[in-house]
Amino acid sequence: NAGVTQTPKFRVLKTGQSMTLLCAQDMNHEYMYWYRQDPGMGLRLIHYSVGEGTTAKGEVPDGYNVSRLKKQNFLLGLESAAPSQTSVYFCASSSHRVGYTFGSGTRLTVV
Amino acid sequence: DQQVKQNSPSLSVQEGRISILNCDYTNSMFDYFLWYKKYPAEGPTFLISISSIKDKNEDGRFTVFLNKSAKHLSLHIVPSQPGDSAVYFCAAPPYGGSQGNLIFGKGTKLSVKP
Secondary structure, three states: OOOEEEEOOEEEEOOOOOEEEEEEEOOOOOEEEEEEEEOOOEEEEEEEEOOOOOOEEOOOOOOEEEEOOOOOEEEEEEOOOOHHHOEEEEEEEEOOOOOOEEOOOEEEEEO | OOOEEOOOOEEEEEOOOOEEEEEEEOOOOOOEEEEEEEOOOOOOEEEEEEEOOOOEEEEOOEEEEEEOOOOEEEEEEOOOOHHHOEEEEEEEOOOOOOOOOOEEOOOEEEEEEO
């Protein structure tokens, strides 16, 4: 099915470990985003990209890095995971302000 | 200051009655608003939107009202159904920001009881 695919769906990390979350979209969307959702905090933007090869910081970028080497992929990296990064991560893509399509999320626990 | 606020974390409604979810915003320059619906273990999905040039937009059982003078919008669901039980997020593109970026409220969890 067309849409946004996130891998993995679940992950448990130890403090200090690194990992990369992959987001792939097959809708030829220009814009891609990484959000995190925490209880009582809603959805907060980590990083976003307005096109292949471009990235920009969102509201809560510290501790994360991103790359958009191909138009269809947006990678979110944690270089040294911390318990404060325990969250549900959502990737989304859009061609304009209305057309946000979200992935099903990655539940990350850092112990 | 560019914020979207949902001050009610939860709402419980009886099946068949009206559900009203509220959202306030801080910047009068916001010109477009969206509502997203999220079920557990799924990503949010787009529900309905409204442009600032309108004060009402309707789609089936869902209606969004916009009061620009009060910087307030509301989502009405009539009649409410148990399948409407979800978290609802209000969102808006920031004024002067990226074309595709959205600011989200904290969400309101709606429970529709049979």
